[in-house]
Amino acid sequence: MRLGEILRLSWTNIWNHKMRSLLAILGVLIGVGAVIAIVTMTEGLQTAIETTFTHDILRADTISITSEGGFAFFGSTQAFSDRDVEYIKNLKLSTGESPVKVTDVIGRVRGDVLSFEGRRFLDSTVRVITSPDVIPLSGDQKSQPVTGKGQVLVGVGTAASMCERFKEKDFGSFSDKDKEDFAKLAKDKFDEIIKQDCEHVLKDPRKAELLVCAYKKAKQTNASEITDALKKECADSLTRFTPMADRVRGQTLHLKYLAADSTIKEDDLKIVGIVKDTQFIRSDVSYVSVDYHSDTELLDGTERRVYTGLIVSVNKEFINRLKEVKDALDAYFKSPQADARKILGSEKKVEINTLDEIISQIRGEIGKFTAFMGAIAAVALLVGMIGVMNVMLITVKERTREIGVMKATGATNGGVLRLFLSEAILICSIGALVGVFLGVGGSKLVIKAMEAVFEIKDIPFVFVWVWYIVAVIVGMLVGIVSGVYPAWSAARVNPIEALRYE
Template sequence: MSVLETFQLAIKNILSSKMRTFLTMLGIIIGVCAVIVIVGLGNGMQGYIEDSFADMGTDSLTVMIMGRGSSRSVSEEDMYELVEENSEYLKQISPTVTMMGSVKIGSDTLTATSITGISEDYFSMKGYEVVQGRGLQYMDMTDRKKVCVVGQYLNMAYFGGNAVGQTLKINGNTFTIVGVMAQEGSELEEGGTDDCVFVPYSTAARLSYTGTISSYAITVQNTDQISEAKAVVEQKLYQVFSDDDAYTVTSMAELVEEMNSMVNMIIYILAGIAAISLVVGGIGIMNIMLVSVTERTREIGIRKALGAKESAIMRQFVIEAATTSSLGGVLGILLGYGLSALATSVIANVMPDTPITVSPSLLAVVVAFGVSTGIGVVFGYLPAKKAANLNPIDALRYD
């Protein structure tokens, strides 16, 4: 009997008892489906993390300087010089000063609005766009002018879309609005991305009563060389402070990689737990194949009496087990894609601000199908061996 004929016979035997076959495949179906959905969820989370950090700039470094007392410090001029001297790695720099306090517009006091001191290059570094008026300029820094650029939320909610030329107060100091940012967030809301005010960093430092600038944002020339760029900055700061604890240099790209590694670890653990059901399914296949061998003992005896070899008998039952398992794998894959699409829809409705797409990978599908088929072969071997070893005389006498 050829392999094709053996396969056709296996299909015939499977279809002869559909419900029993389905229940046998159920463990395989659940296991494959679970693995595909979990891996798809992991891919979606990775994509969401990368998109989220892309807005912050994966080509940037964040430098925080704690210092070691008044005798050792780094000024903003030193940091600008560092970028100029290492232009093959570093591109732009902007001091950043986070101001604490509130914004007052007319009689309204806003406590959720973020207030940040930046340089004239910050907007180009972050990819922000000014749609009304102008951005901050170099002279605003040197002269410590009290001017600012506001987010679209403040522009629309408090100035009716005409904020340029108007004024607001930051901790009692009057600032003139010279520009309005383009909308960055999906919605204009209090405390959101567009509820912000940007002022010259020199003005922010003076009003915050900080002696020196302690935070910097630096962009790199090439994201492939971000590790080298980070090392250059760390080396310069270590030469000044001789202490690793005096500063921190954080790479957004490295942070994304670390978070992706953590997500992958969790996904692998969950997928491994889900794969246990594949083993359970394999045991179910082995159990039903042993029952099948018992039910077809007389058939096996007739075939062996007619000259069928042990290898042919074994091949028949192994192929039947593998076919059952493979069919369960295909159904599990189809169910996995269906549940992935459903999960994507549910996430979009429940968490509209968290666009996670559950997208199964081709590799996960191929591996899941291969494993399901392999389980059928492995767990079908013992019943097949039992069938092949039957004594034809005893088998013919079996009733």
């Protein structure tokens, strides 16, 4: 029999048992779909985290040094003294070369109280940073790094709280009832253009709130009907709406802190930029210049400044020798000479990581996760395979008489085997193909869920086409594996008995 004839006959058989075939297809579909969803999702997750590190936080020429248990290099223990920093700046390799270009420090501001227009931010913390390069600023060109005293970079969270304050200042507070009233009015009375505008605007809650405010204002001035004046007011509100970054930049924050001489000092800080909202960077942290740093530890009888983390940048020619630099740093922090060792004691380790290591750590973690999820999905596929096998066995049993007829009319054992095998493969291929599509779609849902549950931001959708091809091929293999025994038992049927079979 030619392939076309075999496939047509198989399809006829599948089509004639729609429910049964559908259930068998569903089994494979769920298995393949689950695998594809997991692969697509973890691939996206990995890309998201790697992007954060490679584009936003670390560069190829940097080594991060933190204390164990810290959150990336924004570790919580202030363990690295200025003596450690000095040592690292002058670090020598065994060959006598000096690889280190700069050592940047990250530290806290002691007793920080940050306020805006007399109101204190409750959860905010202030960190010092020597090289704000390591902090990703929000994409627009207008953000600048802090260059000295009197400047500050704020996190998105802080900026958002400030915006709340602006709204209150502009419009007073408003309730959900106001929003509803406005939405109703907007729908009923506004002429077409404004209506379209409003419907569009209402999808953006922030803009909607501004409109509500405009409405309220109009109501207060006894505008019982929607007047041209109110429309104008609304339009004005829209134009008044400016992006958060623009609104916040240039504003002044007030910082109260404990200075090195243990006196409380105050300073006004001008916001020069907003820190990009990424993984691992808390949105309510503000960054100021190292001038505000005052945290010290008493070491060998002297008060020394201490920091939570260090970022070592090496000279260009040492980029390929990061391992050597890392080993030298490692040796230093294991020696009793290091202040970090004295502060941390023997319990906590110093973590020294290159970008590659962090990436491979992440890959390893995600790999474990993928393997675990993949195993669950594989079980689903196995169950699907058993389902197909079961359906095929029933089919063979049911069609025993037909097998007898086919054999009597010249079908060879091989011909019968191919016929039933192709039916199983067809079922599984359909399942795999549809499974890939649903898996891709499903992964989008799972990504949404992951973003919500683990508070990870912006997991991208990665199209891993190699996996889709693999999935379809695996689907066919599953078809062969599940179909081979039923098809073999069909081929073995004795035609004489089969023709008598009731």
